[in-house]
Amino acid sequence: MKNVYPSYYDKFRCIANLCTDSCCKDWDVVVDSETEKYYNSVNNSLGEKIRRLTVTDADGDRIFVSQNGRCPFWNSDMLCDIYIGLGEDHLCKTCASFPRITAEFSDFAEHFLSFACPEAARLILAEDNAYRSFENSRYRLNSEDYDTSLMEILLRARSENAKILNDRSAAMAQRLGDCLIYNARLQNVLNGDEPGEFVCPSKQISPDFIFGFFKKLDYMHDDVPKIIKAAESAANRSITADFDDEFEKLALYNLYRYYLNAIDSMDVLNVIRRIVCEFIILKLALAAKPELDLTDAMQKYSKEIEHSYENSEEIEFEFMTNPSFSAENLFALLK
Ligand code: SF4
Structure with a gap:
């Protein structure tokens, strides 16, 4: 079995009693x-x-x-x-x-560090081109555990998304908008339809539906609810390019970590929706509170939302049933 690792993986050492949170x-x-x-x-x-x-x-x-x-x-x-x-x-x-995580797909295994660990989060945000070994690897797919032709499509699509997200000539908001378009069209094809036109709503959209939903999730502490409240207070501000490098690394982490889950769900859009919602919440929270410690906010968000089975289930269900979370609406919020 082929194993691939991001470049930050081997640098991890638990900092034990110096940790700002703790597993x-x-x-x-x-x-x-x-x-x-x-x-x-x-x-x-x-x-x-x-x-x-x-x-x-x-x-x-x-x-x-x-x-x-x-x-x-x-x-x-x-x-x-x-x-x-x-x-x-x-x-x-x-x-x-912990925080080492393995995603196994019979023919190959991909290894990650979890963003919910503060030291891992620091390493992930410090590293450029962290996933080059994923792109240089050619997986030989023979497994009978899943549809290998779908896996080929997902691996190619993940690389396309990574190219979009790595393109620093555009602001992150634009790169995420391009990912929404790419995956909305691919999703249509996976559903057996034509790729179709991507039509952005002409009227202005408020992000309140995002805050309303994310506020209702189950939290162990009040850090993330406070971040959402701060974002809500800046709902009518526009999204700037501040800290785009950090948001790029967070988006790439989520892309590589979760995109191939579509081998079971047949859904390539939800991971992009999750990335976009986190981006909007944290960007607007920063607009309201420039003193916010962004690494800490991203790590807490990962611990409370990404690593909560219950919250993840709620999010998947909401994305599937609430048309407000359409790719078009999310795209409009990034403009
Ligand atoms: S969260 Fe990470 S750095 Fe902190 S105690 Fe756990 S493994 Fe160590």
Whole structure:
């Protein structure tokens, strides 16, 4: 199997107690059975504590019981008691791998760092041309697990989108508008229709429908709701080209990370819709609050929205059922 990695991948080192957020809070840690078997053999007070605080959740997964939204082994020095007591080799797979993420497609595997980790977010935003190895790789597709001719189309389409997003001669708003047109037409073809004309609405559109929907999602903290509120207060401002390089890297991260999911969903538009909504919310929030820490805002958005299964489901459903989120309306908001 061919494996490809973005250029920032190997640079990652967890910064532990220097982290501005932490994967040791807000999330349940799922413990794999092999590691739990080892923990059951640890004959000391830490082993007893691990056994006492490992329970079965509603999905049948074995997890550490969180205490006040924190992993019970994350100590007051913001360090991990299991790492200290048993060593790095005995972390469960969840803790040992995060923020490394693998998307496997039988014939090939693509590896990423998650934007929800602050250190990974910093690395992703620091790197130009991070996905060149994805473009230089030729995957030999033989799998019977999916439609290989559709995968060929998606790989070519992803490269086309990447070319558009990498074109710094245009502002990011224009590049995203071009991606909407490209994918709306491709979606028509995937649906068995002609590509068709892309007709932008002639009347002015307000982004309020975006804020109204995203405000209603489920949040663990108030950082993202505050960002949306700030964006709402700047709803009638125009989108500038400030921080376009950072938005380009965020868009490319989302494109490479999610575009090939269309092999199952047959939907190439939703990932672009998600990128555009995040772009509009964060750009307008910056217009209202220029002092906003953009890397921090992008990382929090990723943790609360991209990495929430429930929020992601809600978004997919809304995009499919609410015509306000049409490619044409989103295009009009970028003008
Ligand atoms: S979020 Fe990233 S940097 Fe922070 S503690 Fe977790 S892995 Fe380390």
